[in-house]
Amino acid sequence: MKNSKIILFCICFCSVLFSLSQEQKNRDFSQKLQKESVETFRDRLIVDVFHSFWMNVPNGVTHKFNPGFNVAVLWDFKATKKSPISFGLGIGCTYHTQFSNAQLRFEHPSGPTRYHILPDVISHKDSMKLNRMTYINCNIPLEFRYRHKSGFKFTVGMRLGLVAELSQRYKGKSLDGSGIDENYKYFLTTDRQKVNFDVYMRCGWKFVGVYYSYQVNKLFNEGKGPAVNPMSVGISLSLF
Numbered sequence: 001m002k003n004s005k006i007i008l009f010c011i012c013f014c015s016v017l018f019s020l021s022q023e024q025k026n027r028d029f030s031q032k033l034q035k036e037s038v039e040t041f042r043d044r045l046i047v048d049v050f051h052s053f054w055m056n057v058p059n060g061v062t063h064k065f066n067p068g069f070n071v072a073v074l075w076d077f078k079a080t081k082k083s084p085i086s087f088g089l090g091i092g093c094t095y096h097t098q099f100s101n102a103q104l105r106f107e108h109p110s111g112p113t114r115y116h117i118l119p120d121v122i123s124h125k126d127s128m129k130l131n132r133m134t135y136i137n138c139n140i141p142l143e144f145r146y147r148h149k150s151g152f153k154f155t156v157g158m159r160l161g162l163v164a165e166l167s168q169r170y171k172g173k174s175l176d177g178s179g180i181d182e183n184y185k186y187f188l189t190t191d192r193q194k195v196n197f198d199v200y201m202r203c204g205w206k207f208v209g210v211y212y213s214y215q216v217n218k219l220f221n222e223g224k225g226p227a228v229n230p231m232s233v234g235i236s237l238s239l240f
Contacts, residue, residue: 042076043088043145043155043238048202048211050234052096056218056227061115063100068232070094070213072141088143092159094198096135096230103131104168104188104226113191113225119175130172135219135230136165137196151206159198166192166219191224193217202236211236 048070054063074090102115118131139161147153166188174180200213215229 042086042147043153043240044074044076045240046070046072046074046202046236046238048072048213048232048234048236050211050213050232052098052230052232054098054228055231056229057100058115058226060117061100061102063098066097066099068094068096068230068234070211074141074143076145084147084149086145086147088141088145088155088157090141092139092141092161093164094137094139094159094161094196096232098133098135099129100131100133103170104133106190112223113188113220115226119177130170132169134165134167134169135163137161137163139196139198153202153204153206153209155202157200159196159200161196161198163192163194163196191221193219193221204236204238207238209236209238210234 050068050070052066052068054066057063070092072090072092074088074092077087077089079085079087100115102117104113105116106113139159141157141159143155143157145153145155167185168188169185171183172181174182195217197216198213199216200211202209202211204210211232211234213230213232215231218225218227218229220226220228
């Protein structure tokens, strides 16, 4: 009987020790996860919404609000464990538009691409609603980042990418004045640049900021099309 009590006491004592040990391990594990989430939850998914100003547009070509967006997924590499400096590297996609009163067209099979002002049968106001140029590229962003413990952050970066699409879309009445409804899209593949190179920066607080970018190279090869390139201003949201 006495031996049974001793065994029972030992079992209960060991159970208590085991429970305390497990509770401490769970607490340490929870603290470790919390610490790791603080260190890795740093601008890993970024969405920029902006307006594009098209530089070097020929005289006579007018355009209004040109909405666009940029989405990037990046990994944040810290300089040191507690440093405010880090580097971002990942993949992204950028979408530009241009609503204007002119279409990009080939002069002839061997000629350059030029802007052609839409005829007077289409009103100036309607032409900028019905006519859209779309420019899409897929890129690799590289960023230098600074974050203060207060939440203020500043980023400068550059993107190198491949042009996925350069196209023209028109939806409206026929340009010859016949009144026929038209809806067509054609892709501009001749003499366009195949790569793009952007520089950009973001400045903000915690998950929101302002965004600026400038594409260094033009849309078309030298002498083969209008020397236009986008400069964009907007807002930036850091989702993760």
